[in-house]
Amino acid sequence: xxxxxxxxxxxxxxxxxxxxxxxxxxxxxxxxxxxxxxxxxxxxxxxxxxxxxxxxxxxxxxxxxxxxxxxxxxxxxxxxxxxxxxxxxxxxxxxxxxxxxxxxxxxxxxxxxxxxxxxxxxxxxxxxxxxxxxxxxxxxxxxxxxxx
Amino acid sequence: xxxxxxxxxxxxxxxxxxxxxxxxxxxxxxxxxxxxxxxxxxxxxxxxxxxxxxxxxxxxxxxxxxxxxxxxxxxxxxxxxxxxxxxxxxxxxxxxxxxxxxxxxxxxxxxxxxxxxxxxxxxxxxxxxxxxxxxxxxxxxxxxxxxxxxxxxxxxxxxxxx
Numbered sequence: 001x002x003x004x005x006x007x008x009x010x011x012x013x014x015x016x017x018x019x020x021x022x023x024x025x026x027x028x029x030x031x032x033x034x035x036x037x038x039x040x041x042x043x044x045x046x047x048x049x050x051x052x053x054x055x056x057x058x059x060x061x062x063x064x065x066x067x068x069x070x071x072x073x074x075x076x077x078x079x080x081x082x083x084x085x086x087x088x089x090x091x092x093x094x095x096x097x098x099x100x101x102x103x104x105x106x107x108x109x110x111x112x113x114x115x116x117x118x119x120x121x122x123x124x125x126x127x128x129x130x131x132x133x134x135x136x137x138x139x140x141x142x143x144x145x146x147x148x
Numbered sequence: 149x150x151x152x153x154x155x156x157x158x159x160x161x162x163x164x165x166x167x168x169x170x171x172x173x174x175x176x177x178x179x180x181x182x183x184x185x186x187x188x189x190x191x192x193x194x195x196x197x198x199x200x201x202x203x204x205x206x207x208x209x210x211x212x213x214x215x216x217x218x219x220x221x222x223x224x225x226x227x228x229x230x231x232x233x234x235x236x237x238x239x240x241x242x243x244x245x246x247x248x249x250x251x252x253x254x255x256x257x258x259x260x261x262x263x264x265x266x267x268x269x270x271x272x273x274x275x276x277x278x279x280x281x282x283x284x285x286x287x288x289x290x291x292x293x294x295x296x297x298x299x300x301x302x303x304x305x306x307x308x309x310x
Contacts, residue, residue, distance in 0.1 A: 013184075018182070021180045029169070029176075037168060038165055045157050085264050103274045120235050123248070123250070125249070131294065135286045
């Protein structure tokens with residue numbers, strides 16, 4: 001009985017701490033996601049976006065992605081994975097395109113803040129950051145060629 | 149200015165963004181609960197022990213393996229504490245840190261990142277086995293060289309302990 005109580009109270013405290021940090025993280029992320037999603041959802045229907053999309057479509061077609069997906073890739077690398085996720089969702093791409101963009105974004109994202117962690121752990125941060133960005137382009141081209 | 153009725157665009161923006169925030173709450177919260185539970189079970193040092201033979205073949209020390217597992221599962225941000233400890237303690241050689249950093253740079257937070265994009269419609273086959281494969285290839289190609297290129301005069305890293 002004592003053992004059961006100990007486990008139950010440990011599970012309880014894990015659930016409590018976990019739920020509190022889950023909610024905290026979501027609130028923090030929602031502050032990024034809601035504005036990005038809303039701006040992207042409106043931009044998607046503007047002449048500006050279709051012009052930018054047309055201009056970038058030769059580049060993005062290397063990955064089998066529409067031109068406007070460039071916005072998600074740029075947001076992912078410069079800002080955060082979550083802002084890129086918001087952009088991917090708002091652009092309403094096909095499942096194959098979400099896979100390709102998703103692969104590129106999970107490989108290379110949050111570059112400025114993750115650079116700091118890499119540097120603090122003693123890794124050659126600039127070289128690793130360059131390597132992951134290049135890796136995301138190669139992975140995107142491979143996935144694009146396979147899934148097209 | 150818009151190529152669709154404004155009310156329709158606005159409604160989609162509101163509905164889509166709120167549902168995405170809800171999705172994230174539903175994904176992140178259980179991950180945080182499991183993570184807290186695993187921490188209490190000391191699961192990461194156990195995992196490191198179980199994987200030790202395989203990781204030793206990759207010339208990784210115990211400290212390095214622990215950092216690799218934490219980063220692989222938690223990510224660079226949530227795992228930043230233990231990862232930066234590796235840098236501060238100085239027990240792990242620079243070449244090894246470079247290889248771990250290269251692998252983790254490409255492949256980290258495997259649970260969270262994958263679930264978020266799978267919930268948006270992506271295929272997990274590309275995001276898990278595919279990503280691990282890319283990380284392995286990049287690490288094998290350049291992991292050991294990245295730090296030496298920048299510090300050609302530094303001595304070779306000390307031999308791993310154990």
